[in-house]
Amino acid sequence: LSIDLSDIESFSDGFDFDSDTEKNPTNANNFFGNVDILGPSALFNLNEKSSIAITTRARGFFNLLNIAGELYELTASEDEVESFDLTMEDLSGVVHVWGEVGVTYSRVILEKDKHFLKGGATLKYLVGAGGVYGLSPMLRGNYDATTEILATNGELSYGFTSGFDSEEISFSEVTGGLGADLGIVYEFRDADNWDENPYKLRLGLSVTDIGSINYKETSDFRYDMNATIDANEFDEYDLEDVLENNYNGTETLQDKKFGLPTAIQIFADYSITNRFFVSAQGAISVRKVSDIPVSNIINAFSVTPRFEMRWISVYSPVSVRQYDSSLAWGFGLRAGPLTVGSGSILTNLISSSSKTADVYVALKIPLYKASPY
Numbered sequence: 001l002s003i004d005l006s007d008i009e010s011f012s013d014g015f016d017f018d019s020d021t022e023k024n025p026t027n028a029n030n031f032f033g034n035v036d037i038l039g040p041s042a043l044f045n046l047n048e049k050s051s052i053a054i055t056t057r058a059r060g061f062f063n064l065l066n067i068a069g070e071l072y073e074l075t076a077s078e079d080e081v082e083s084f085d086l087t088m089e090d091l092s093g094v095v096h097v098w099g100e101v102g103v104t105y106s107r108v109i110l111e112k113d114k115h116f117l118k119g120g121a122t123l124k125y126l127v128g129a130g131g132v133y134g135l136s137p138m139l140r141g142n143y144d145a146t147t148e149i150l151a152t153n154g155e156l157s158y159g160f161t162s163g164f165d166s167e168e169i170s171f172s173e174v175t176g177g178l179g180a181d182l183g184i185v186y187e188f189r190d191a192d193n194w195d196e197n198p199y200k201l202r203l204g205l206s207v208t209d210i211g212s213i214n215y216k217e218t219s220d221f222r223y224d225m226n227a228t229i230d231a232n233e234f235d236e237y238d239l240e241d242v243l244e245n246n247y248n249g250t251e252t253l254q255d256k257k258f259g260l261p262t263a264i265q266i267f268a269d270y271s272i273t274n275r276f277f278v279s280a281q282g283a284i285s286v287r288k289v290s291d292i293p294v295s296n297i298i299n300a301f302s303v304t305p306r307f308e309m310r311w312i313s314v315y316s317p318v319s320v321r322q323y324d325s326s327l328a329w330g331f332g333l334r335a336g337p338l339t340v341g342s343g344s345i346l347t348n349l350i351s352s353s354s355k356t357a358d359v360y361v362a363l364k365i366p367l368y369k370a371s372p373y
Helices: 005-013 069-076 239-246 345-350
Strands: 029-038 042-045 050-067 084-112 115-144 149-160 175-188 201-224 227-230 248-259 263-271 276-285 300-308 312-315 318-321 324-329 331-335 338-342 360-363
Touching: 050 069, 069 084, 069 115, 084 175, 084 248, 115 201, 115 248, 227 239, 324 345
Parallel strands: none
Antiparallel strands: 029 050, 042 050, 050 084, 084 115, 115 149, 115 175, 149 201, 149 227, 175 201, 201 248, 201 263, 263 276, 276 300, 300 312, 300 318, 312 331, 318 324, 331 338, 338 360
């Protein structure tokens, strides 16, 4: 889906997906959703070389990969769909919701001449609310728009944790687990520049979201998809009922480990002058999409030039993401404790076919006057 945000005034009477978006379906569409809410957190310095932090978070991930556009329209939209033939390989999907309570310890490992190294680790107690997953190695379909008959063949398996409902998520029945984050940062420091900027080059490497949550007695369904059905059933019933009413299947109770979206994060920051910097950052998923049920981040890479002073900074990231061939160009501003920005606002201002939109706001309130370094 793409939107022309230059015509945003036309949305004042309401936004309509059919008339206000341009659809470009393929035979392998990918959907991604991520909710991350940082709750009450605190950081304490133990001494000049070490610190400890406590964080709380509520998180949710949604991945749907390799679904054909025509089938998605048929099952999820009320629009009329033309006749089609399709073949989908490695269709998969996961929804997972959980909370975290993390304890972080970090310290200076090395401080010698111009070299500075610090590292940290976070141990997280995971509070799993539950999830749902689905997988089909191969699924073929034929839809006749005249008769509104859908013929399918292949196999499909899906399952959900006990009591999980994606429309009404609750943490009243939870499952515990353990997770971890690990990271190190190296700085090459220029002593002649210390008063303005503590480093000339900064490099970082971290592995985030190590771990999983094991859910007991997860309902696992396996269906033989060789059947012909009336496609109008998708208008009257949800997908679970359509499968149960029309296809032969079995149900078993299994223990399922829902893997966290483990990823490698890398970054580099170079000080061109005392005020001008350029940084690069990459995020790479460690999980395989075929390892169902696991959540996955979208692989991404960005380069960000910025102008920075102690109380103000201006920056403009240029980034590219997996599944999206176009570049995203953003803008951000930090004024004292307030940061506002977007990773795509400049792209949306100059493009008539925007495929991503985001905005963020952050407010940092220190409890005491800290050292600038």
